[in-house]
Amino acid sequence: MLDYETEAAHYDETRGGVPRAGAAAAAVLRLVPPGARTLLDLACGTGLVTERIARPGLRVFGADAAHAMLRAAAPRLPGRAVRADARRLPFPDASLDAVCAVWLLHLVPFTGEIVAEAARVLRPGGVLAVTVDKDAAHDVGSDIDALLRPHRAPAAAHDRAARVDALAAAHGLAPAGATSFTGHGQGATPGSTARRLRAGHYASWFRGDPATTETLAAALAALPDRDRPRPDPEYRLVSYAKPGIS
Known part of the structure; x- marks a missing residue:
């Protein structure tokens, strides 16, 4: 997994910036009940998404485990950014x-603990909203995807939708x-994908020895228009409700 203490300094400009953050925040709001008064954004990072999850009457908090991320988030979430492990809130x-947890579950093997903790802090009638199948959203149908897909190990994805559905059900949360x-600005180029592959950024889903990795990186770099971004990914956000009336 990436070192988010060092990533914080350039995280926003390398992850699609405000357009991507605004699209994610709008999606979260579509799944949050109109009467909700409080929301916690897990792994809020720099707070770029969190500050855009805004509507009258809704107080939004952010939590992250990385000091550097929270330093960046603090001005955006004055008095509402806390350092916390998503498993112990x-x-x-x-x-x-x-x-909500946007782009978190794919990073960690303890998805079940995060879902359990979210279920604990939710009021009856409360909602958990999470992104699922994140890695599978990238480059679908592109020449990059055609080259890499045979080497992916989707069953290992921690945020696989079916897995998250089962975990939610186990903790009393129903699909909602x-x-x-x-993902504005996230359309990859063959050149950037080759560099990321060599740097180990796809370790969460890529299976292959170093020789295979190098062979694929070279094949990516040889694709036409190696510096032209492919289509932006479409991310999926799902929600689960805690039974009862708040």
Whole structure:
């Protein structure tokens, strides 16, 4: 996994910036009940998405485990950014109306613990909204995808939709809705994908020895228009509700 203490300094400009953040925030709001008064954004990072999850009457908090990310988030979330592990949140039982996790579950093997903790802090009627199948959204149908797909190991994805559905059910959360949004500025180029592959950025889903990695990186670099971005990915966001009336 990336070192998010060092990533914080250039995270926003390398991840699609405000357009991508705005699309993600709008998607979260589509799945949060109109009467929700409190929301916690897990792994909020620099707070670029979190500050855009905004509407009248909704108080939004951000939590992240990386000091550098929280330093960047603090001006965007004055008094509402907390350092916390998503598995051990500093909130009482049944104290929040909504929890969201955008681009988190694919990074960690302890998805179940995160879902369990979210279920704990949600009030009856509260909603958990999470992105699923993130890695599978990239480069679908492109020449990059055609080259890499045979070497992917989708069953290992921690945010696989079917897996998250089962975990949510195990913790008493029922499917409540789904939406999608565009990852603006995230359309990869063959050249950038080759560099990321060599740097190990796809370790969460790529299977292959160093020789195979180098062979694929070279094949990516040889594709036509190696510096032309392919279409932006479409991310999927799903929600689960805690039974009861808040």
